Amino acid sequence: MTKDKVSINIISSFNHANFIGLLKNNNDFKWQINDSNYNQIFQILNDKRLNIFKKKSDISLIWSTPESISPEFKKLLNHEKANKNLIKKDIDFFFKCLKNVKKNSDIILIPNWILREPNESSIALSFSRKLGIEYHLSYMNYYLSELINKEKNFYLLNSTKWLINCGSEVTYNSKLWYLIKSPFSNEFYNEAVLDVVSIFKTLKGLSKKLLVLDLDDTLWGGIVGEVGWRNLRIGGHDYLGEAFKDFQYKIKSLKNYGILLALCSKNNESTALEAIEKHPEMVLKLDDFVSYKINWNSKAENILDITKELNIGLQSVVFLDDTPYERAHVKESLPEVTVPNLPSDPVNYSSFLSKLRYFDTSFISKEDKKRADLYKSEFKREKIKKNLKSHSQWLKTLELKITIENAKSENLPRTHQLLNKTNQMNLSTRRLSEKELNSWTNKSSNKLWTIRAKDKFGDYGIIGILSISIKNKSAKLEDFILSCRVVGRDIEKVMIEFVKDYCQNAKIEKIKGKYLKTKKNVLLFENFNKLNLIARNKHSFEIIANNKKFDLSNINIIKKI
Amino acid sequence: MQKIIQNSIDELNKILPKKKKIKNEDSFLLINKKSNLDSIDIVNLFVILEKYLKKEKNLNLSFDILLKDIDEFKTIGTLKSYLYKNFKNDKR
Numbered sequence: 001m002t003k004d005k006v007s008i009n010i011i012s013s014f015n016h017a018n019f020i021g022l023l024k025n026n027n028d029f030k031w032q033i034n035d036s037n038y039n040q041i042f043q044i045l046n047d048k049r050l051n052i053f054k055k056k057s058d059i060s061l062i063w064s065t066p067e068s069i070s071p072e073f074k075k076l077l078n079h080e081k082a083n084k085n086l087i088k089k090d091i092d093f094f095f096k097c098l099k100n101v102k103k104n105s106d107i108i109l110i111p112n113w114i115l116r117e118p119n120e121s122s123i124a125l126s127f128s129r130k131l132g133i134e135y136h137l138s139y140m141n142y143y144l145s146e147l148i149n150k151e152k153n154f155y156l157l158n159s160t161k162w163l164i165n166c167g168s169e170v171t172y173n174s175k176l177w178y179l180i181k182s183p184f185s186n187e188f189y190n191e192a193v194l195d196v197v198s199i200f201k202t203l204k205g206l207s208k209k210l211l212v213l214d215l216d217d218t219l220w221g222g223i224v225g226e227v228g229w230r231n232l233r234i235g236g237h238d239y240l241g242e243a244f245k246d247f248q249y250k251i252k253s254l255k256n257y258g259i260l261l262a263l264c265s266k267n268n269e270s271t272a273l274e275a276i277e278k279h280p281e282m283v284l285k286l287d288d289f290v291s292y293k294i295n296w297n298s299k300a301e302n303i304l305d306i307t308k309e310l311n312i313g314l315q316s317v318v319f320l321d322d323t324p325y326e327r328a329h330v331k332e333s334l335p336e337v338t339v340p341n342l343p344s345d346p347v348n349y350s351s352f353l354s355k356l357r358y359f360d361t362s363f364i365s366k367e368d369k370k371r372a373d374l375y376k377s378e379f380k381r382e383k384i385k386k387n388l389k390s391h392s393q394w395l396k397t398l399e400l401k402i403t404i405e406n407a408k409s410e411n412l413p414r415t416h417q418l419l420n421k422t423n424q425m426n427l428s429t430r431r432l433s434e435k436e437l438n439s440w441t442n443k444s445s446n447k448l449w450t451i452r453a454k455d456k457f458g459d460y461g462i463i464g465i466l467s468i469s470i471k472n473k474s475a476k477l478e479d480f481i482l483s484c485r486v487v488g489r490d491i492e493k494v495m496i497e498f499v500k501d502y503c504q505n506a507k508i509e510k511i512k513g514k515y516l517k518t519k520k521n522v523l524l525f526e527n528f529n530k531l532n533l534i535a536r537n538k539h540s541f542e543i544i545a546n547n548k549k550f551d552l553s554n555i556n557i558i559k560k561i
Numbered sequence: 562m563q564k565i566i567q568n569s570i571d572e573l574n575k576i577l578p579k580k581k582k583i584k585n586e587d588s589f590l591l592i593n594k595k596s597n598l599d600s601i602d603i604v605n606l607f608v609i610l611e612k613y614l615k616k617e618k619n620l621n622l623s624f625d626i627l628l629k630d631i632d633e634f635k636t637i638g639t640l641k642s643y644l645y646k647n648f649k650n651d652k653r
Contacts, residue, residue: 017601021576175611175624179604186576186609 006200007032007057009105011044013068014116015182019189028197038181041068045097053104059200060105062098065183066113066140069094073136081130088143095147102153106433107203109196110148111159112141116183118168152434155199162191165355198357204431205421208338208358210312211254212303214321215265215272219284220244221346224275225267235281240346247349248283255288258368259359260310260375263292264302264319290375299326300333310375311484318358377457378485395490395554402494403452405560407441411450414462418481423520425487425527427480427513445470448479449561451495453486460486466495468511475503477513477543480524487527493550494557496531500545511543562644565613572609577602587638592631620648
């Protein structure tokens with residue numbers, strides 16, 4: 001399988017060759033690294049003749065030690081007093097320089113500052129206002145994060161977490177520092193690589209969407225069919241029960257991030273459901289799961305059914321099960337599903353889940369928070385569909401209401417999320433940063449609309465984007481994006497009719513578009529063929545504005561433009 | 562000792578590009594004009610070896626001594642001989 005290319009600029013105050021080596025050997029992407037000499041951060045950030053400023057990259061990683069950025073901070077390392085205001089000025093200057101790479105990179109990653117070597121010189125003075133290294137380091141990180149939070153494409157990476165994960169003994173390697181000016185160990189750099197990969201996947205919409213869970217000895221201690229629900233170990237004055245309860249809390253927090261939860265367990269359904277509903281210490285309720293398959297079928301078969309039900313690709317699924325046999329079976333039968341090895345001791349489940357980098361998110365939209373509810377409403381809709389004879393009858397029953405409105409600043413994060421996360425129903429699969437999207441939308445020749453849907457079962461929120469660019473009385477369809485949850489509900493027809501109407505009113509004669517087929521947007525092409533477009537060739541099409549209109553009388557369409 | 566050498570090679574290979582990956586073969590060139598490895602790779606190899614010797618056998622490998630005996634590290638084979646010779650208690 002060909003891997004996607006990702007270009008990354010690396011600028012650091014120390015020798016990062018080992019980090020590069022590990023990154024290049026990472027199998028998730030094909031890394032194109034634009035390296036620069038180390039310990040020249042300010043020179044590099046201010047020299048626009050350099051290669052990093054000539055070509056746009058996906059990522060810029062700027063990794064520094066605190067003393068390389070702030071000479072005032074360096075005084076503290078020699079036990080001299082430091083002036084916090086001067087440290088602040090040093091950071092302001094650093095941040096000003098950082099902004100120079102803004103235009104040349106989609107994402108700017110900055111690991112937070114940690115010391116180059118462990119500091120254990122004075123316990124009493126660590127947090128002293130005048131001499132405290134930790135005090136000033138905390139301030140530096142706090143102040144930098146405040147600045148970074150004001151910028152859309154800047155992300156502070158938590159290198160303190162890498163240090164904690166590795167431990168101080170493993171993180172620091174004085175020999176590597178004195179010999180090659182590389183302060184950290186490969187274990188530490190590996191943590192950094194995993195986070196860089198993870199944040200890139202998150203921002204490109206490649207993080208996992210569904211967590212499928214086993215029950216016995218995974219969500220609770222014991223086998224419910226053998227011990228009965230009253231004797232399961234969850235919560236209570238029991239160390240293992242507490243561990244299972246904490247694990248459930250952690251899983252519940254993922255649901256609040258917008259991760260869908262499902263159950264897949266070999267049990268009698270009634271026995272397992274009784275346990276979920278009746279055990280007083282259960283944190284996860286049946287309502288938290290968008291689907292459950294509790295039976296004696298193969299787990300791979302059940303997972304496949306769940307993904308079909310939810311219209312989710314197998315590559316978006318993580319499966320957690322305590323039994324090595326079940327994990328191996330799912331791994332072998334469904335290689336696209338991610339199956340991490342749950343620790344053998346349940347007391348480690350919760351911390352294990354925290355360390356998994358599959359469910360990262362950069363933004364939580366309203367839609368994310370209520371995603372599980374949205375899927376449940378979907379089941380109700382499908383249930384009605386089965387009992388009705390025609391598609392149009394079903395649409396009428398739904399009382400579908402579509403609102404098309406101009407792009408608004410308050411909708412920008414969700415629009416950006418849809419643009420970057422939608423794969424299946426996406427015409428061009430162009431990916432833009434929030435800043436790029438904002439500036440594209442602000443051009444008078446470009447028009448971008450968001451599509452919101454609601455029916456009697458609930459509010460879907462913003463589920464689509466439509467955009468055109470206009471030049472010489474001709475429009476180009478740039479984005480035609482629809483959440484796959486609502487495909488087949490004639491919303492795509494509403495979108496095409498809207499474009500036709502808009503262009504007719506604006507006296508635009510031609511509406512053209514280009515197909516950009518990817519591995520994942522086959523669904524778009526299947527549906528596009530039903531929209532009366534005129535295919536010009538394999539890669540382009542035309543929409544005839546005054547073509548016969550689709551009958552959309554079953555849908556209430558509101559235009560706010 | 563075999564395990565220590567293999568673990569060290571495996572760990573170093575994680576940061577080496579495909580073309581430079583070390584094979585656990587006696588004739589594989591380390592410090593030699595024709596070797597694909599550069600000085601940073603050799604430093605990394607020694608640091609990793611030192612780590613595993615300490616971890617697995619509680620043995621200390623001084624970098625200064627290694628530098629003095631640099632001629633003994635032309636190949637994986639000579640490196641192995643050096644380690645066996647200097648840590649005699651460990652059977653091959």
